[in-house]
Structures are given as structure tokens and as C-alpha cells.
Amino acid sequence: MKHAPLIAQNHTRCADCPIRHKAVCAYCEPPELAKLDAMKSYRTYQAGETIVWAGEEIEVLGSVVSGVATLSRTLPDGRRQMVGLLLPSDFVGRPGRRTAPYDVVAANEVMICQFIKPQFEKLVSNTPALERRLLDMTLDELDAAREWMLLLGRKTAREKIASLLVIIARREAALNGTTIGDGLRFVLPLTREAMSDYLGLTIETVSRQISALKKSGVIVLEDARHIRVPDYVALLDEAGDDSDGGFIS
Amino acid sequence: MKHAPLIAQNHTRCADCPIRHKAVCAYCEPPELAKLDAMKSYRTYQAGETIVWAGEEIEVLGSVVSGVATLSRTLPDGRRQMVGLLLPSDFVGRPGRRTAPYDVVAANEVMICQFIKPQFEKLVSNTPALERRLLDMTLDELDAAREWMLLLGRKTAREKIASLLVIIARREAALNGTTIGDGLRFVLPLTREAMSDYLGLTIETVSRQISALKKSGVIVLEDARHIRVPDYVALLDEAGDDSDGGFIS
DNA sequence: TTCTGACCTTGATCGAGATCAATCAAACGG
DNA sequence: CCGTTTGATTGATCTCGATCAAGGTCAGAA
Missing domain, CATH: 1.10.10.10 (Winged helix-like DNA-binding domain superfamily/Winged helix DNA-binding domain)
Structure with a gap:
């Protein structure tokens, strides 16, 4: 499926997507890339649509191509706190986890480049560089979350x-x-x-x-x-x- | 160095430590364990002592054996927000990162079972199961941090x-x-x-x-x-x- | 024993941000 | 074209937690 011009900066891989996948492109080697291409598909979500429900099975695993998605947690009485924002190139979902700990909601119209979950997870466990990349990304997110805790608690x-x-x-x-x-x-x-x-x-x-x-x-x-x-x-x-x-x- | 009785529950490895290392024990296989034992040492910190300074080189990499350590960020005018609490069995430091994004401070007297950083990092990159374990731990911490964001923002x-x-x-x-x-x-x-x-x-x-x-x-x-x-x-x-x-x- | 300092509690007051409410502007469907 | 809806702004008032201030308790030092 072709859909948008290539804007990749440091490489020319994943040529179908107008973004660089934060999660994978930086580490794709040609053989892995071929496998990724084979399991890719695109899906769009309307503004306000919930992509993943908190507590439910995670089905989506991929990258945001366009639009903005939010991660949020809600108290039983309706108070809500956003805990993350996903912009183009950000990764959605977590390999190896069965259920999501929070809602993922489209803030505007969102297009996601989606991988088939079992296949992607298999690829991850066979590709140490990819696993390493996921660890790095998660550490970045953790730092950002803690930075945000400072904002929420003290600013x-x-x-x-x-x-x-x-x-x-x-x-x-x-x-x-x-x-x-x-x-x-x-x-x-x-x-x-x-x-x-x-x-x-x-x-x-x-x-x-x-x-x-x-x-x-x-x-x-x-x-x-x-x-x-x-x-x-x-x-x-x-x-x-x-x-x-x-x-x- | 022997120092405390064994309390391990699901396994009998890392016999010197009175705790199970969250980061490594669950995945240690005997050959790796031997290497870990060879690079272990213990160090205690006084209450109030800073174990790692935000922005400085990370030297400590290991597990809390006893006591409580805190992770915190501080604004230039002194406002402070704790962003994590380390209890016995929790992991301190991050393999693959050079500098710390926040202070690690001993809340009471803390003993840490410390690994030699380059050796530990080498072991990690040669042991996919260990890397996988670190990813899982980091995802847990991320979930906890986001849960805490809900608390800070809305409770x-x-x-x-x-x-x-x-x-x-x-x-x-x-x-x-x-x-x-x-x-x-x-x-x-x-x-x-x-x-x-x-x-x-x-x-x-x-x-x-x-x-x-x-x-x-x-x-x-x-x-x-x-x-x-x-x-x-x-x-x-x-x-x-x-x-x-x-x-x- | 008294003194000292760290830690905790309680009271009085203040103020930033929440809440309640009205208005406005742009988009949209009829 | 107008009525409705959705999102944003602004005003009036209230409230929860911050701030300022005074004591209390307890362990350790003199």
C-alpha cells in the first residue's frame, strides 16, 4: 500500500511510511525489514475513537504515522489523567504484554502502521538489536514520565x-x-x-x-x-x- | 563476602544476598551466575547520603539489599518531587546509560549489592534473557510511574x-x-x-x-x-x- | 538532669486553582 | 439562511491545600 511521500532523513527504509518508525527503522537490517514489510498494514481511527481500552487485550502494535493519540487513566468517578501523548513515529502497544494498563484514544484522526502481533513479537525475540531498541525507547519514556511527575506535583x-x-x-x-x-x-x-x-x-x-x-x-x-x-x-x-x-x- | 541469611523464595541462587535481585536472579543461569558472583561487591550508604547525583556519571549499578533509597528531581528554586522509591530487591542504575536523570538518595541506611558496570553491561548484551528481563522491569516501572501521574494530577x-x-x-x-x-x-x-x-x-x-x-x-x-x-x-x-x-x- | 535538634502536630490565615455560570465564535446540518 | 453544537473565554465565588507560626515529643549529648 502506497500512501504518502517519503520524508525519512537518515535512511531510506520503510519506504511506504512517511515517518521513521522510532521503534524499528533505526535498527532494521534488510532481512528483518523484509519481514516487517510483509506484516505491515495501515488503519485509521477517527478523532475520539478509542484505539485500545484499558484492561483489554492489546491488539494494536505499530507506529503512529499521522495524527495524535493519547494515553490516559481514569478514576472510577471520572477524573482523568493523561499519561502520554503519541505523535507520528511513536510506537503504540507493548510487545510481550497481554493487556493494556490505560486507554489509547485518538485525539484527531490517527493513522497507524500496524504489525501482526505474534509475528512482530517473534521477530523481536529473534533480533537482539530490536529488543535493545525497545529497552532504550522504554527508558526514554520512563525518563519523560518522571519529568512529567515533577510537573504534576510541583509546578x-x-x-x-x-x-x-x-x-x-x-x-x-x-x-x-x-x-x-x-x-x-x-x-x-x-x-x-x-x-x-x-x-x-x-x-x-x-x-x-x-x-x-x-x-x-x-x-x-x-x-x-x-x-x-x-x-x-x-x-x-x-x-x-x-x-x-x-x-x- | 557473607553477610546475611538467605531468604530467597523461588530459588536458591545469589546465596550471598538476603534478597532476590529483581533484575537478574529470576533469569540467571548457572554460567551467568558465576560471572555475576565474580563482579559483586557490597557498599553501604548513610541516611541522607546521595548515591547518584542527577546529571553525573552513573557509577552504581546493582540491587538494594536493605534500606530505602529515593529517586528525585529538583527545580532550580528548590521545589522537589520524588519520582521513585527503591526497596530491597529493586535495581539501581541503568545499563547502557551514561548519566543519571535524577538524584538517588538514601532515605535510611542503605546497602547495595553492586556490579562492575562494564562487566555487567557486557554480560547483559551477551545474555538475551537478561536483556529481556530488564525490558520487563522497565515496563513495570513505566506503568507504576504513570499510575503515580494519576495520583499526582488528580487525587x-x-x-x-x-x-x-x-x-x-x-x-x-x-x-x-x-x-x-x-x-x-x-x-x-x-x-x-x-x-x-x-x-x-x-x-x-x-x-x-x-x-x-x-x-x-x-x-x-x-x-x-x-x-x-x-x-x-x-x-x-x-x-x-x-x-x-x-x-x- | 537539662539542653539541643530533628521530627511531628496543630492552629490561623491566605491564595491558587476549582467550580459554577454566562457569553462568544466558528463549524455544521437542516 | 438560521438554529444547534462544540470548543474557548471570562467572571464571580468557593475550597482545598499552602503558608506562617507556635508547640510538642523524643533521642542523644553535655
């Missing part, structure tokens, strides 16, 4: 918003290979509600703090979803720390 | 305290093989300050909420560190969710 609402903006800007820049600097423009891929679920705030607080950052000139709101950052360092400063802002994927 | 102070008590009770029970039920007694291995760092609260709020739980009869405080739980289900109920309460290790 103010304003710092939380600024941190999220920095993180989204970084990820968008990484995706399309642009650099970050003054005058930076980007699109928020999340609604105010999704942002509030991510930051442990309410919609109203998110809206108010975005307005406040706008009022102080740290950001320019072209419309609710389009943000411009006249002075990138000022935004970083609002985020409260100088870390590289790990991102939950 | 009330009272729910946070109850959740922490449940988690500590579970881990203590798992360690010494006892079962959990009504009349359960356990020791808090953390000061109020460490609890507040873990829960994203202040010391005063921790103290007040513990008093409140005591006043409502959910727990009995024998002294500041010794807790008895007359009705375990009531405590679970206070924690706000029925999940298995992942724990950051």
Missing part, C-alpha cells in the same frame, strides 16, 4: 502551560526537521480539554493561563490553535526549569 | 496518603512474604518530609491527613512510624481507585 498552572508549549514546539520541530528559535510558530494538536487532562488542571485554568501568557507577551495567539513565540527564551523561563523537557510518548 | 490529599499507605503495605508484605488483610501492621520507611515530596504535598498537609485518617478510624497510629489498619478494605476505599496501585521502583 504552578502557568509553568505547566509553558512547559507543555515548549514540549510541543520541540516535538513538532523534531518531526519536520526545523529549528527552534524566536518567532517560532506552531499548531496545538490538542483541545483545551486534552491539555487540562494532561496537566492535571481544569479547562478554565488552561484557558486563563494561556490568556495570561498572551497578555504578558510571552506568546501570541493567532487563533485558539495557532501559537507564535516572539522570544523563545522567555517561554523557556516561564516553564520553571532548564531541563530538556522530556516528553511522554 | 485529593487524603486519597494520596491512603494510596501511599496501601502501596507501602503491599511492598512490605511482598518482601517478607506475609499476606495483607485486616489488622495489618507496618512501619513507614519514610519521614513526613519524604512522604510530602513523594505525594506533591507539604509536610503539614501530610501530617493533617494522617491525623484525619486516624480520627475516622481508618488507621491506628501506634506512633508516628507504626501504622495498624483495622479494616483493609476501608483503606483501599480511601485511596480512590481499585487498581493494583503500581509502585515506582
Whole structure:
């Protein structure tokens, strides 16, 4: 199945996909790649559609090709906390695990390049480099989750918003290979509600703090979803720390 | 070096250590075990001593044998968030990573069974089962971290305290093989300050909420560190969710 | 024995963010 | 074209947990 132009940067593998699979491409050797190609298929999910239900059997295993998916946990009374965000090239599902510990929901229309689970798992256990790659990715996610714990436990609402903006800007820049600097423009891929679920705030607080950052000139709101950052360092400063802002994927 | 009696439950390997190494024992085969034994050494750290500094080279790689260590991140202005707790049998350090993303600090006197880093890493890359084991452990930690994100972002102070008590009770029970039920007694291995760092609260709020739980009869405080739980289900109920309460290790 | 310092508890007050409520703007289907 | 829906903003008020402040308890040192 052909569907989109190739944007791969460091290699020309997985030519069908417009993204580099974080999980596999970097380590694919030609024989493995052929096997991966043979088990690939594509599926799209509508905005709001649940891709994987918490507690249920995991069936999806693959990479996000386009769109944004979220990972979230919910308390019995409905309080919800997002625990991860999946952007293009991020891996969905966990080889070797039977059930998912949280919901995976499409934030907008999401296309996933999916592998056949038993085949992929067999490939993983026969390919030490691939297993190693999965370990590295998981360690990255763990670091990002812990970074986010600092945000949830100790940052103010304003710092939380600024941190999220920095993180989204970084990820968008990484995706399309642009650099970050003054005058930076980007699109928020999340609604105010999704942002509030991510930051442990309410919609109203998110809206108010975005307005406040706008009022102080740290950001320019072209419309609710389009943000411009006249002075990138000022935004970083609002985020409260100088870390590289790990991102939950 | 001999130092403590063997308490291993499912196997009799790593006989020197009074704990089962979560990271390696479950997968050690005799030839690997011999190599591990050859690279083992023990080291103790005083309460409050920093075992690994955030950002610095990781030198320690091993398992906690006794005591409690904490993982924490700090904002430039001093706000601190604990992001993990290491109890006996938990693994310290990350093979394949050069620097630590957070401080590892001894909460009380901690003994660590330490491996020589390059040797251990070499063993890992030659032993797929060991690598697999590390991936599984990391996935567990990731799940626990995300569970904790739900707590930090969405639970009330009272729910946070109850959740922490449940988690500590579970881990203590798992360690010494006892079962959990009504009349359960356990020791808090953390000061109020460490609890507040873990829960994203202040010391005063921790103290007040513990008093409140005591006043409502959910727990009995024998002294500041010794807790008895007359009705375990009531405590679970206070924690706000029925999940298995992942724990950051 | 008293002194000292670490740790914990409790009270009074404050304030950031939640909650409740109204309004607005853009998209969409009739 | 207008009515409805969905998402965002803004205002008024309330509340939970932070902050400021005072004591209490206990182990170890003098």
C-alpha cells in the first residue's frame, strides 16, 4: 500500500511510511525489514475513537504515522489523567504484554502502521538489536514520565502551560526537521480539554493561563490553535526549569 | 563476602544476598551466575547520603539489599518531587546509560549489592534473557510511574496518603512474604518530609491527613512510624481507585 | 538532669486553582 | 439562511491545600 511521500532523513527504509518508525527503522537490517514489510498494514481511527481500552487485550502494535493519540487513566468517578501523548513515529502497544494498563484514544484522526502481533513479537525475540531498541525507547519514556511527575506535583498552572508549549514546539520541530528559535510558530494538536487532562488542571485554568501568557507577551495567539513565540527564551523561563523537557510518548 | 541469611523464595541462587535481585536472579543461569558472583561487591550508604547525583556519571549499578533509597528531581528554586522509591530487591542504575536523570538518595541506611558496570553491561548484551528481563522491569516501572501521574494530577490529599499507605503495605508484605488483610501492621520507611515530596504535598498537609485518617478510624497510629489498619478494605476505599496501585521502583 | 535538634502536630490565615455560570465564535446540518 | 453544537473565554465565588507560626515529643549529648 502506497500512501504518502517519503520524508525519512537518515535512511531510506520503510519506504511506504512517511515517518521513521522510532521503534524499528533505526535498527532494521534488510532481512528483518523484509519481514516487517510483509506484516505491515495501515488503519485509521477517527478523532475520539478509542484505539485500545484499558484492561483489554492489546491488539494494536505499530507506529503512529499521522495524527495524535493519547494515553490516559481514569478514576472510577471520572477524573482523568493523561499519561502520554503519541505523535507520528511513536510506537503504540507493548510487545510481550497481554493487556493494556490505560486507554489509547485518538485525539484527531490517527493513522497507524500496524504489525501482526505474534509475528512482530517473534521477530523481536529473534533480533537482539530490536529488543535493545525497545529497552532504550522504554527508558526514554520512563525518563519523560518522571519529568512529567515533577510537573504534576510541583509546578504552578502557568509553568505547566509553558512547559507543555515548549514540549510541543520541540516535538513538532523534531518531526519536520526545523529549528527552534524566536518567532517560532506552531499548531496545538490538542483541545483545551486534552491539555487540562494532561496537566492535571481544569479547562478554565488552561484557558486563563494561556490568556495570561498572551497578555504578558510571552506568546501570541493567532487563533485558539495557532501559537507564535516572539522570544523563545522567555517561554523557556516561564516553564520553571532548564531541563530538556522530556516528553511522554 | 557473607553477610546475611538467605531468604530467597523461588530459588536458591545469589546465596550471598538476603534478597532476590529483581533484575537478574529470576533469569540467571548457572554460567551467568558465576560471572555475576565474580563482579559483586557490597557498599553501604548513610541516611541522607546521595548515591547518584542527577546529571553525573552513573557509577552504581546493582540491587538494594536493605534500606530505602529515593529517586528525585529538583527545580532550580528548590521545589522537589520524588519520582521513585527503591526497596530491597529493586535495581539501581541503568545499563547502557551514561548519566543519571535524577538524584538517588538514601532515605535510611542503605546497602547495595553492586556490579562492575562494564562487566555487567557486557554480560547483559551477551545474555538475551537478561536483556529481556530488564525490558520487563522497565515496563513495570513505566506503568507504576504513570499510575503515580494519576495520583499526582488528580487525587485529593487524603486519597494520596491512603494510596501511599496501601502501596507501602503491599511492598512490605511482598518482601517478607506475609499476606495483607485486616489488622495489618507496618512501619513507614519514610519521614513526613519524604512522604510530602513523594505525594506533591507539604509536610503539614501530610501530617493533617494522617491525623484525619486516624480520627475516622481508618488507621491506628501506634506512633508516628507504626501504622495498624483495622479494616483493609476501608483503606483501599480511601485511596480512590481499585487498581493494583503500581509502585515506582 | 537539662539542653539541643530533628521530627511531628496543630492552629490561623491566605491564595491558587476549582467550580459554577454566562457569553462568544466558528463549524455544521437542516 | 438560521438554529444547534462544540470548543474557548471570562467572571464571580468557593475550597482545598499552602503558608506562617507556635508547640510538642523524643533521642542523644553535655
